[in-house]
Structures are given as structure tokens and as C-alpha cells.
Amino acid sequence: MKFSRSVRGAALAATIVLTVSAGAPAAFAAEVNSGGKNGQGAHQGPGQNNGKPGQGHPGNGKPDKPDKPGKPHKPGKTDSDKLRDKVTLKGLLGHLNAFQAAADANSGNRAAGTPGYEASARYVESQLRKAGYKPFRQAFTYEQFVLNGDALEQVSPNPAAYTAGTDYLTMSYSGSGDVTAAVTAVDINLTGNRANSSGCEAEDFAGFTAGNIALLQRGTCAFGDKVANAAAAGAAGAIVFNQGNDVPGDDRTGLINGTLGSELSAIPAVGTTFALGEALAGTAGVTLRLAVDSAIKATETFNVIADTPKGDPTRQVVVGAHLDSVAEGAGINDNGSGSAAILETAIQLGKTGKFKLENQVRFAFWGAEEDGLVGSTHYVSQLDETGIANTLANLNFDMVGSTNFVRFVYDGDGDAFGSSGPAGSDTIEGVFQDYFASEGLATAPTEFDGRSDYLAFIENGIPAGGLFTGAEGLKTAEEAAIFGGTAGTAYDPCYHSVCDNRSNISNKAMDEMSDAVAHSVLTFAQTKADLKGGAGTSRSVPSEPAYKGHEALR
DSSP, rough: OOOOOOHHHHOOOOOOOOOOOOOOOOOHHHHOOOOOTOOOSSSSTTOHEEEEEEEOOOSSSOOOOOOOOOOOOOOSSOOHHHHHHHHHHHHHHHHHHHHHHHHHTHHHHHHTHHHHHHHHHHHHHHHHTTOOOEEEEEEEEEEEEEEEEEEEEEEEEOOOOOOOOEEEEEBBBBHHHHHEEEEEEEEEOOOOTOOOTSSSSSGGTOOOOOTSSEEOOBBBBBBHHHHHHHHHHSSSSSEEEEEOOOOOTTTSOOOOOOOOOOOOOOOOOOOOOOOHHHHHHTTTTEEEEEEEEEEEEEEEEEEEEEEOSSEEEEEEEEEEOOOOTTTTTTIIIIIIIIIHHHHHHHHHHHOOSSSOOOOEOOOOOOOOSGSSHHHHHHHHOOOHHHHHHEEEEEEEEOOOOOOOOOOOOOOOOOOTTTTTSSSSSHHHHHEEEEEEEHHTTOBHHHHHOSSTTTTTHHHOOOOOOEEOOSSSSOOOHHHHHHHHHOSSSBSSSTTSSSOOSSTSHHHHHHHHHHHHHHHHHHHHHHSSSTTTTOOOOOOOOOOOSEEEEEEEEE
């Protein structure tokens, strides 16, 4: 999953949601039950409008017109109440135990293409079949980056060996090489706001000595462009250090965890902290050894997909969570938690069979998210224009059980970060905000920055939204005051590490977030509203993402 780039400081305080949101259009909000399990919500519950379905569907003629609000119903249990009653913490924890067992029996992880992933998939499939679904696998092959070894050492004037994971990280899709050479800084800026375009243009390398290692600074363009330009200028290797500026919610001084794209670069490349880059730039006559041993491995894996038998398939709601872990551990929070939440929702939705669904729900358990959102990207790439038009929305749930959690909701309307999702994403955000507000629970926005499986959907104009409880980012004092927990500590202290096991789960977060998952799934399964806005509505696409999965692109 993603490196958290959530809101910070005053920006957070200004965007915490404690009251009912105005994000959802009135015609849609009339269908949304945001009341708690006591049935006393202010809005009409999903499934309570008995009007006839519209006759037009996206990609299939004229779009549906938004329905008019129905008359208020007497207080009582809504469909949302009933489904949330059935999605229990006991059921969720049972799924997490199964994912842990899959990892324990298979080298301690559930990474894509491994026996641990296969075991996880078989468990999900068996549970879905018992609930009446007919799950299927969508297979794909991708080029997986494999790092066999690396090293970064200062040879002179101050011999030192740098530590991987502390001082530097090899960028994914770095080429191999073992070079000892002088270091040349390329158009860097260590003063003021440290704005720069280091290595973004061929002219930056004027006078560069071929065979040297290029010292580049983060800023302006993609890492892949910087390294490619360095190679074209004759560099034998590249070091990209962090920019050193202040960007709220983003670490611009610490260690860069970056990617160069999807093909091996011509030269070895690593990312470092700002402090190391600054020190190297200030050391006269510095010589380094940079070594990377990498390869590309063709890896076969798959997504697990299951559709509700009810609901209109031309208005399909894709509910997704990635099933794979990183190789370092079992991935119980990242993302066993999201997988468990949508699995239990699917099971209870299927077992009862009593809920009227206007729209078909497709539950998708994505593969290879940790290798760059591969499974979800493959899925969307296989949709033709009609398939895209027939996808009403994507709901994404990635890490919903962090031990030092915040209730993050994706910023669909862009009011917190200035970049909105496609038309309809604001409505999705509003549904989550309304639900939590009705429960008396605060939320905070998180950005559509490309760090999870919604990316391919929003890049193709499909409305998206979802929930997240935080990754490696540090909880602020403002957040701790509102959400509890410990300021200055990571939302998930075990993010992408061996300790992301069964003990790395907040039961409180799982319970609260899974209720919101169930509510949102049923809400969008039962709406007859035209979420995308109808003919003539612009399908806005967010600005170019800064991340691809958990790795920075720029």
C-alpha cells in the first residue's frame, strides 16, 4: 500500500469533518442513510426508495436522471443497519487469522506470485462460494523488479559504508552496475526553498565528465527522466537526494523510496536523504562506489473477482482491496484488513440475499499492488469504452486497521488538496463523511496521490473513493487530540515490515471502518442516481500522480 501523505497541522484542523457533509448532491443524499445502528439517521436509508429503475444506463443509451427524494420513512432498521449488524468484528478477525495462517505456512508472507498469495486467494474463493458467489480469477503476467543486492560507499576522502534502508534505497527498476567514480553535482540548489530542475534537461549536464556518478536533487520532473538524462550524458551511475523543502504532509528531507518506471534503467540509481546529498555536494573530491545487482522476473499472478447475482451489470460498483503483501511480512494490516472488510461485506450481502440491489457489485481482490498497482491497472486496461461507461464507481479500501489510526477519507471534491477525482468522487466522499458524522466520529481527508488501486480508475474518468487509516506517516499532535493515539508515532509502526502480523491490528479501527465499508457498498448498490452526472458532464482526470503505489515517481 501507500506511503501516507495525509494532511498535517493547520491544514488538518481546517478539514476535520465532524458535521454532516454538504458534498453529496441533494437528489443523491436523499437515498443515503447516514444514521447509526439505532436507525435515527437524518436521511432516508438505502433501499427505501421504491421508485422504478431508470431505463437508460451509461454506455447503453441515455443516462439515468437522478431520482427525486422519496417521502421520509418511519424510524426503524434500514438495510444499512441490517447489513452492518451482520458484518461483525468476530467475522473480520477470523479472516485475518486465515491470512496470518497462509503466511505462516508459506515463508512468512503473502506476496504476489508466491504460495502465500495462492493460499490467501483459495481462502477468499472458498468463503465467497459458501456465500453463493461464483468467484473467478483474472490472470496476468508482469515484469517484477528483483533486487539481488546493492551497496553505496564513500571511497575518499572520508571512507564510509552507507546503510540500505537508512541512508539510501535502490530505486525500483534501477539497472545493474558496479562503479567507483568521482561524483558531480548537477544543477542542484541547497538554499532558500531549494527549488530546482536538477537533471530534468539535457542542458543541465553541460560540461559533465563522462564516467562520473551524477548527484541529482529531487524536484520538478520524474526520477526516471533525471536518471535517463544522466545516462545519456555519460554518467556511470546516479544518486537522487531528497529536495529538502517543506511540503505539508510529505517528507521532503528523509529517505526517498522511488521508482524509475517499468523498465530497467541504463545505469544504477539510488535515492538518499537530503542530509546525505547535501554532505556529498559539500565534500570536495568525493569518490563513491555505487553497486546494484538487479533483474526483471516475469511473474504470473491474478486478481480474484466475484459479482453479486443481483443488480444491473451496466451500472457496476467495483469494490476493491489488494490481497497481496510485501515480501517482508504477512501484511495483516496492509492489506489483510481491507481484504477482510470487503470479504465479510460480500459474505453477509450474499448470505442474506434479501437486499434489493439496483446495481451489480463486483468484489475485486487485487494482485501485485505492492509491485506498482499491477492487478488493478491490468483490470482497467482490459475494459473497453463500454466497460468503462458501465463502471459506476470504484470503492477502494487499503489499510483500515492501523494501530495508531486516523479515519482518512479520500478527498473526492478536492477541497483539501486542490485536486479532485472524476465527477461523482465528491459524492462518494460525502457518503463517507455523512456516515461518520452520524456516528459522531471525526474524519480527515487524504489525497488521491496515486498510492493505491483507485489510480487506474480515476485516470479513466471513473468516480472513486474509499478509506484509509494511515501507513508510515507520523501522527500529528492535532490528529492525536481528535482521534486519540500517540503523536509523533507512525499510524502503522509495522508498515511494510515483518511485524505487520496478526497483532498489528486495532480492533476499534476495524470495527468502525468495516461498518463504513458495508454502508457505502450497500448505498451505491442501491442508488438509482446518475453518479457520473449524465451526458455532457466532464470526466475530469486528476493531475499526474506523484506516486505509483508506495513508491515515489517524482
